[in-house]
Amino acid sequence: MESNHEKNLEAELRLEDLELPQDLKILSYYQCRRIAKEIRSLMVRTISKNGGHLASNLGTVELTMALHRVFESPKDKIIWDVGHQCYTHKILTGRLKKFRTIRKENGISGFPKPDESPHDTCISGHSSTSISVACGMAEAMRLQGDPHYAVAVIGDGALTGGLAFEGLNNGGKKKLKNLIVILNDNNMSISGNVGALSGYLRSIRESEDYVLKKQALERTLRNTPAVGNPTIKVLKKTKDSLKRVVMKQATMFEQMGFVYLGPVDGHNQQELEEVLRTAKRYEAPVFIHVKTVKGKGYVPAEMNPSQFHGVSKFDIMTGNPEVSGDDCYSAEFGKELTRLAREDKRICAITAAMEYGTGLQFFEAEYPDRFYDVGIAEQHAVTFAAGLAGAGMIPVFAVYSTFLQRSYDQLIHDVAIGGLHVVLGIDRAGIVGEDGETHQGTFDVPMLTSIPGTTIYSPACYEELRLCLDKAVKEDTGLTAVRYPRGNASKMTFPKDELNADYTYTECGSDVLLISYGRVYQSIWEAHNTCAKSGYQTSLLKLTRIFPFAEDLVEKALSYKTVIFFEESSGFGGISTIFGSLLSQYGYPGRYVRVSADCFLKQASVDALLEKAELSAHAVCRYIYAYGTKS
Numbered sequence: 001m002e003s004n005h006e007k008n009l010e011a012e013l014r015l016e017d018l019e020l021p022q023d024l025k026i027l028s029y030y031q032c033r034r035i036a037k038e039i040r041s042l043m044v045r046t047i048s049k050n051g052g053h054l055a056s057n058l059g060t061v062e063l064t065m066a067l068h069r070v071f072e073s074p075k076d077k078i079i080w081d082v083g084h085q086c087y088t089h090k091i092l093t094g095r096l097k098k099f100r101t102i103r104k105e106n107g108i109s110g111f112p113k114p115d116e117s118p119h120d121t122c123i124s125g126h127s128s129t130s131i132s133v134a135c136g137m138a139e140a141m142r143l144q145g146d147p148h149y150a151v152a153v154i155g156d157g158a159l160t161g162g163l164a165f166e167g168l169n170n171g172g173k174k175k176l177k178n179l180i181v182i183l184n185d186n187n188m189s190i191s192g193n194v195g196a197l198s199g200y201l202r203s204i205r206e207s208e209d210y211v212l213k214k215q216a217l218e219r220t221l222r223n224t225p226a227v228g229n230p231t232i233k234v235l236k237k238t239k240d241s242l243k244r245v246v247m248k249q250a251t252m253f254e255q256m257g258f259v260y261l262g263p264v265d266g267h268n269q270q271e272l273e274e275v276l277r278t279a280k281r282y283e284a285p286v287f288i289h290v291k292t293v294k295g296k297g298y299v300p301a302e303m304n305p306s307q308f309h310g311v312s313k314f315d316i317m318t319g320n321p322e323v324s325g326d327d328c329y330s331a332e333f334g335k336e337l338t339r340l341a342r343e344d345k346r347i348c349a350i351t352a353a354m355e356y357g358t359g360l361q362f363f364e365a366e367y368p369d370r371f372y373d374v375g376i377a378e379q380h381a382v383t384f385a386a387g388l389a390g391a392g393m394i395p396v397f398a399v400y401s402t403f404l405q406r407s408y409d410q411l412i413h414d415v416a417i418g419g420l421h422v423v424l425g426i427d428r429a430g431i432v433g434e435d436g437e438t439h440q441g442t443f444d445v446p447m448l449t450s451i452p453g454t455t456i457y458s459p460a461c462y463e464e465l466r467l468c469l470d471k472a473v474k475e476d477t478g479l480t481a482v483r484y485p486r487g488n489a490s491k492m493t494f495p496k497d498e499l500n501a502d503y504t505y506t507e508c509g510s511d512v513l514l515i516s517y518g519r520v521y522q523s524i525w526e527a528h529n530t531c532a533k534s535g536y537q538t539s540l541l542k543l544t545r546i547f548p549f550a551e552d553l554v555e556k557a558l559s560y561k562t563v564i565f566f567e568e569s570s571g572f573g574g575i576s577t578i579f580g581s582l583l584s585q586y587g588y589p590g591r592y593v594r595v596s597a598d599c600f601l602k603q604a605s606v607d608a609l610l611e612k613a614e615l616s617a618h619a620v621c622r623y624i625y626a627y628g629t630k631s
Contacts, residue, residue: 013031013034013035014038015035015038015039015042015091015096016096018035020091020092020093020094020096021068021073021092021093021094021119024065024068024069024092025069027069029269029270032062032065032069032269033269035065036061036062036065036269037297039061039088039091040058040061040296040297040298042091042099043057043058043087043088044058044298044316045316046099046100046102047311047314048313048314048315048316049313050100050102050103050104050313050434051103051310051311051312051313051434052087052102052103052110052310052311052434053084053085053087053110053309053310053311054295054298054301054308054309054311055294055295055301055305055306055308055309056084056085056155056186056294056309057084057085057086057087057088058294058295058296058297058298058301059085059184059186059266059292059293059294059295059296060085060088060153060184060266060292061088061296061297062266062267062268062269062272063153063182063184063266063272063290063292064088064089064092065088065092065269066269066272066273066276067089067151067153067276068089068092068093069273070273070276070277070280071149071151071276072148073093073119074118074119074121075146075148076148076149076150076151077121077134077137077141077148077149077150077151078119078121078151078153079121079122079124079130079133079134079137079150079151079152079153080112080124080130080153081124081127081128081129081130081131081152081153081154081155081158081164082124082125082126082127082155082158083111083112083124083125083438084110084111084125084310085153085155085184086111086112086120086124087099087102087110089112089119090102090108090117093117093119093120094117094119095108095116095117103434103435103436103603104434104603104604105602105603105604105605105608106604107603109436109602109603110434110435110436110603111123111124111125111435111436111438112124121133121137123437123438124438125402125435125436125437125438125439126402126403126406126438127155127157127158127161127376128154128158128159128160128161128162128163128164128376129163130152130153130154130158130164130167131152131154131163131164131167131168131171131181132163132166132167132170133152134150134151134152134167134171134179134180134181135150135167135170135171135174135176135179137150138150138171138176138178138179139174139176141178142176142177142178147178148178149178149179149180149280150176150178150179150180151180151181151182152167152179152180152181152182153182153184154181154182154183154184155183155184155185155186156183156184156185156186156187157353157375157376158376159183160353160375160376160377161375161376161377162377162379162380168181168253168256168258168287169256171257171258171285172253172256172257172258172285173256173257174285175257175284175285176285177282177283177284177285179285179286180276180279180280180285180286180287180288181258181285181286181287181288182288182290183262183287183288183289183290184266184290184292185263185266185289185290185291185292186291186292186293186294186305187291251287253287254287257284257285258284258285258286258287259279259282259284259285259286259287260286260287260289261275261278261279261286261287261288261289262275262287262288262289262290262291263289263290263291264288264289264290264291265290265291266290266291266292266293267292267293267296272290275288275290276288295308298319299319300319301319304319306356307319307356310357327488328359328486328487328488329359329427329462329465329484329485329486329487329488329489330357330358330359330427330486331359331362332359332462332465332466332489333358333359333398333425333427333465333469333482333484334358334359334360334361334362334363334398335359335362336465336466336469336470337349337360337362337363337396337398337425337469337473338362338363338366338367340469340470340473340474341363341366341367341370342366344394344473344474345370346392346393346394347370347393347394347396347473348370348371348372348388348393348394348395348396349363349364349367349370349371349372349395349396349398350372350373350374350381350384350385350395350396350397350398351371351372351373351374351381351397351398351399352373352374352375352376352377352378352381352397352399352403353373353374353375353376354398354399354400354403354427355373357400357427358398358399358400358425358427359398359427360398372384378399378403378404378406378407379406379407379409379410381397381399381407382397382407382410382411382414382415382422383410383414385397385415385422386410386414386415386418386420386422389415389420389421389422390418390420394421394423394473395422395423396423396424396425396473397422397423397424397425398424398425398427399424399425399426399427400426400427400428400439400441401426401427401428401429401430401441401442401443401444401483402428402432402438402439402440402441402443404424404426404444404447405443405444405447408447411448411451411479412451415479416451416452416453416454416478416479419453419477419478420478420479421476421477421478421479421480422479422480423469423472423473423476423480423481423482424479424480424481424482424483425469425481425482425484426441426444426481426482426483426484427484427486428441428485428486429441429444429458429483429484429485429518430442430483430485430486430518430519430520430568430569430597431485431568431597431601431606431609431610431613432485432486432606433486433603433604433605433606433609434603434604434605435603436601436602436603437600437601437602437603440597440600440601440609441483441485441486442568442569442570442597442601443569443570444481444483444569445483445546445547445567445569445570445573445574445575446569446570446572446573446574447573448479448481448547449547449573449574449575449578450573451479453478453479454478454479454480454481454547455472455476455478455479455480455481455545455547455548456480456481456483456545456546456547457471457472457480457481457482457483457501457544457545457546458482458483458484458517458518458543458544458546459482459484459518459544460489460490460494460517460518460519460521460522460542460544461489461490461492461494461499462489463494463496463499464494464499464501464544465482465484465489467499467500467501467544468482468501468544468545469482471501483518484518485518485519485568486606487606490519490522492522492525492526500544501544501545502544502545502550503541503542503543503544503545503550503553504540504541504542504544505539505540505541505542505556506539506540506541506542507539508528508532508537508538508539508540509537509539510537510538510539510560510628511560511561511562511628511629512536512537512538512539512560512561512562512563512564512624512627512628512629513538513539513540513541513556513557513560513562513563513564514527514528514538514539514540514541514564514566514620514624515540515541515542515543515557515563515564515565515566515576515579516541516542516543516565516566516567517542517543517544517546517567517575518546518568519568520566520567520568520610520615521542522617523566523610523615523616523617523619523620524538524540524566524617524620525540526617526620527617527618527620527621527624528540528624530617530621531621531624531625531628534625534630535630535631536624536625536628536629536630536631537628537631538624538628539560541553541556541557543575546575547575547578549578549579549582554579554582554583554586555586557579557583557588558583558586558588560590561590561591562590562591562592562593562627562628563583563588563590563591563592563593564593564594564595564623564627565579565580565592565593565594565595565596566595566596566614566615566620567594567595567596567597567615568596568597568610568613568615569596569597570596570597570598571594571595571596571597571598572598574596576594576595576596577594580592580594591627593623593627595613595614595615595619595623596613597609597613597615601613
């Protein structure tokens with residue numbers, strides 16, 4: 001007999017009427033479709049204002065609902081790979097009212113965070129980690145006698161990462177009975193899938209749909225008295241042979257020790273739930289292949305899934321972003337690299353599934369035979385670049401700062417020790433803003449300064465970016481990096497005769513010297529001008545080649561009573577720490593102050609985070625007033 005609560009749900013229900021996630025389990029499939037439509041509408045409205053990851057989330061609405069209807073979160077552990085497709089999960093696990101704050105300062109994160117909800121099982125912001133995490137959680141539950149499941153949800157783009165295969169290899173070998181891996185196959189990573197795996201998945205998608213045939217047969221048999229259940233048991237025992245007859249192949253995933261189920265329509269609620277329940281009945285690790293449409297339900301995102309992977313604010317009616325992406329460091333980098341490639345046929349460009357994000361679409365369009373998208377595989381990208389360099393080419397790997405972290409060993413072992421000339425275009429260097437702790441680019445500098453023989457540039461404008469890239473490609477040797485922030489260059493102008501790839505020194509007859517590099521130089525320039533109006537003079541030192549230092553650089557600072565170094569990076573092992581160490585070695589008798597981003601920065605606007613790290617123009621003024629002398 002239906003309760004009054006269940007009867008009320010049969011009416012014109014809305015998301016806000018539900019007690020989530022528990023009410024999901026009593027909804028009809030018709031009601032699920034209504035709720036899915038409302039979720040998509042909410043996401044489009046919210047992300048159009050806040051920015052965020054739209055296409056991937058639109059594609060996983062039904063899958064997320066099915067997971068929460070079949071499993072019991074947080075007792076069953078749902079691990080989202082990368083995590084940028086967790087918006088529906090957040091809406092369904094008690095954060096509906098807070099969803100409008102997603103990616104905002106003091107709001108909810110755009111990625112899973114355990115300190116935000118017990119339903120978020122682990123930190124997730126980088127790709128290919130979910131299967132390894134799920135293996136660990138499944139094993140821990142086995143050891144503790146916990147009967148629940150660990151469910152990893154990974155995209156076909158993330159499956160190109162080597163760590164995913166390490167997890168599959170160990171998960172299948174371990175024969176974890178409570179491990180389920182779900183492949184969200186939308187035939188699309190951020191820049192389109194590449195490599196042999198993409199072709200392999202395509203061959204499976206184009207084969208006959210084994211699991212649907214099997215489920216239809218099981219439903220029929222269950223309704224057949226006497227013979228139904230015994231026959232189902234026989235079918236389970238003969239699964240492998242039946243699948244080879246239907247699909248004419250054994251899958252790679254089966255060969256790794258998994259039961260393979262799929263492909264399944266990721267937008268058919270009933271089919272999804274049936275295959276998930278089927279997976280729970282196996283006494284073995286299960287791999288479920290789910291086909292989804294990236295951007296499902298919003299036509300501009302379906303037509304251009306790459307454009308709507310990670311978006312800023314946009315107009316809902318047209319899908320057009322508020323700000324064009326043509327004027328940004330990424331685009332300038334890509335255009336200049338393309339120009340250099342016209343002059344030198346040895347130049348090659350490499351991306352790890354970020355062709356458009358790093359501005360390499362210009363290079364790919366003009367020189368497709370020297371352009372390489374290796375998938376989400378930063379480790380392979382660096383070692384592949386080492387191979388190219390070792391054979392006489394000049395490889396340039398364009399990569400976000402936060403993702404470069406994944407290739408530290410390759411930078412040392414495969415590139416630097418051999419003195420190979422590999423150039424890194426480090427995009428999104430420094431503070432990136434609303435994507436939060438997992439994406440801030442504040443660790444590439446201390447990581448690279450620890451590698452002997454490395455040269456690092458950090459330009460403060462487009463003109464300097466071009467100068468630095470030219471020098472990095474044409475003149476430098478060994479591992480060389482050019483790092484630049486997300487978005488547009490500052491609007492301040494630099495005299496052309498002052499632009500160079502080393503440093504710029506502005507002496508103003510002061511006893512205070514301000515030092516910085518990259519984007520933050522605009523802050524100290526603005527503060528310098530503001531404080532000068534009040535009679536506080538400061539000298540300025542703008543580093544462009546930030547490591548190693550020019551020979552005469554430290555000597556310029558020795559005559560000042562106070563030296564303040566502002567750095568948009570972690571200072572531990574950063575340039576400000578190294579500079580301070582050198583001052584000490586030179587016997588500097590004055591006051592040295594170091595200001596840097598020395599913590600994990602949560603989501604907020606770039607301006608707000610610069611202020612929090614005391615790297616804004618206002619913060620620099622406070623230091624000038626505190627340590628300077630009024631003339």
